[in-house]
Amino acid sequence: MAIRAVIFDYGMVLSTAQEPAAHSNLLAITGLEHAAFEQHYWRHRHEYDLGVLNGNSYWETFSREAELEFTPAQIERLIENDVLMWSTLNEGMLAWVEAVRESGMKTGILSNMGEELLRYMRQEFGWLREFDHHTWSCELGIAKPDPAIYTHTCEKLEVAPQEAVFLDDKPENIAAANSVGIHAILFTNIEQLQKDLKARGLIGELPDPLHPAKAARA
Numbered sequence: 348m349a350i351r352a353v354i355f356d357y358g359m360v361l362s363t364a365q366e367p368a369a370h371s372n373l374l375a376i377t378g379l380e381h382a383a384f385e386q387h388y389w390r391h392r393h394e395y396d397l398g399v400l401n402g403n404s405y406w407e408t409f410s411r412e413a414e415l416e417f418t419p420a421q422i423e424r425l426i427e428n429d430v431l432m433w434s435t436l437n438e439g440m441l442a443w444v445e446a447v448r449e450s451g452m453k454t455g456i457l458s459n460m461g462e463e464l465l466r467y468m469r470q471e472f473g474w475l476r477e478f479d480h481h482t483w484s485c486e487l488g489i490a491k492p493d494p495a496i497y498t499h500t501c502e503k504l505e506v507a508p509q510e511a512v513f514l515d516d517k518p519e520n521i522a523a524a525n526s527v528g529i530h531a532i533l534f535t536n537i538e539q540l541q542k543d544l545k546a547r548g549l550i551g552e553l554p555d556p557l558h559p560a561k562a563a564r565a
Contacts, residue, residue, distance in 0.1 A: 350530070350552050351510040352479075353447050354500055357458035357468075359516035360534045361440055362433055369432035376421055376428070379413065387413045396459035398485035402426040405461070430467045439537050439556075441474065446559035448477065455480040457500045457513065459490045480504050491515070492523035501529070512549070514540070 355361055374384055387409050395405045406425045410417045417425065448454050456475070460483045468475060475481065480503045484490035487499065501508050508528035515521055516534050524531035532543045537556045544550050 348507065348509045350452065350512055350549065352453035352455060352501075352504045352506045352512070353444075353553065354455045354457050354504070354511055354513045354529070355440075355444065356513075356515040356517075356520070356534070357456055357460065358433055360514050361437055361444070361456070363435045363437050365432045366435045369428040372428040373425060373432070376417075376425055377409075377413070377415060379415075383413070393459075393490060395461045396484045396490045398462065398488055400461075402429070402461065402463040426463050430464045433464055434467065434471075436472075439559075442559040443537070443554065443556045445477075446554040450554055452553070453479045453504050453506065455482065455500055455504050457482045457491070457496065459484040461485055491517075491520045494523055494527050497524050497527045497529055501527075512553070 373388075374381065377384055379387070390412065391400060391405060391408050394400045400408065403422060403426075406417060406422045409415075444454060454477075456478055458481075462485045465483055465485060480500065482496060482500045482503065484496065487496065489496045489499070491497075497513070498508065501511055504511070509530075511529050513521075513524045513529045513531045514534045515524070515531065518533060521531040521533045530547065530549075532540065532547075534540060541550070541556045544553060544556070
């Protein structure tokens with residue numbers, strides 16, 4: 348079955364690794380060492396992504412479990428730096444997205460996302476409007492790796508799972524996508540993406556990630 352759509356995770360695929368200055372600011376505000384911060388940061392992230400928590404309640408939960416006290420001003424700064432930490436874009440991947448779109452493929456984003464980062468992205472990233480569909484976990488109330496979020500995205504793009512390629516940086520999300528029939532590829536960098544697409548015989552059907560401008564002109 349021919350590929351008709353490519354679905355992208357946002358974090359660590361369309362964006363780069365955590366922005367170091369913003370991460371340092373979070374450590375400074377909380378006063379925690381790196382390991383302790385990471386433990387508390389990720390403990391309730393899934394509830395944040397589901398929309399069960401928002402920015403304020405997420406950081407209030409963080410402070411309570413870390414036995415800290417944050418002022419309203421500190422929580423505002425924590426939210427701001429948390430957003431900025433995930434806002435540096437992977438320009439090479441955005442160029443490939445454009446080439447994929449120009450090749451005639453549908454494009455979608457499927458991302459676990461808290462509402463504050465999503466609000467910022469909608470304000471600052473005009474390129475989001477060029478995708479055929481967005482699935483944001485905080486709005487749907489379902490998050491990866493729940494298989495339902497993958498089938499939902501395919502239905503909205505009007506493609507069968509077997510007609511979609513999905514890119515994500517987390518193995519558990521790749522496994523879940525594969526389980527519903529999507530061609531899921533673990534993303535680490537553009538060079539590895541090219542190798543994986545070649546191994547699956549998809550270069551040609553999809554543009555070469557290392558040469559997106561050439562593909563767009565073809």
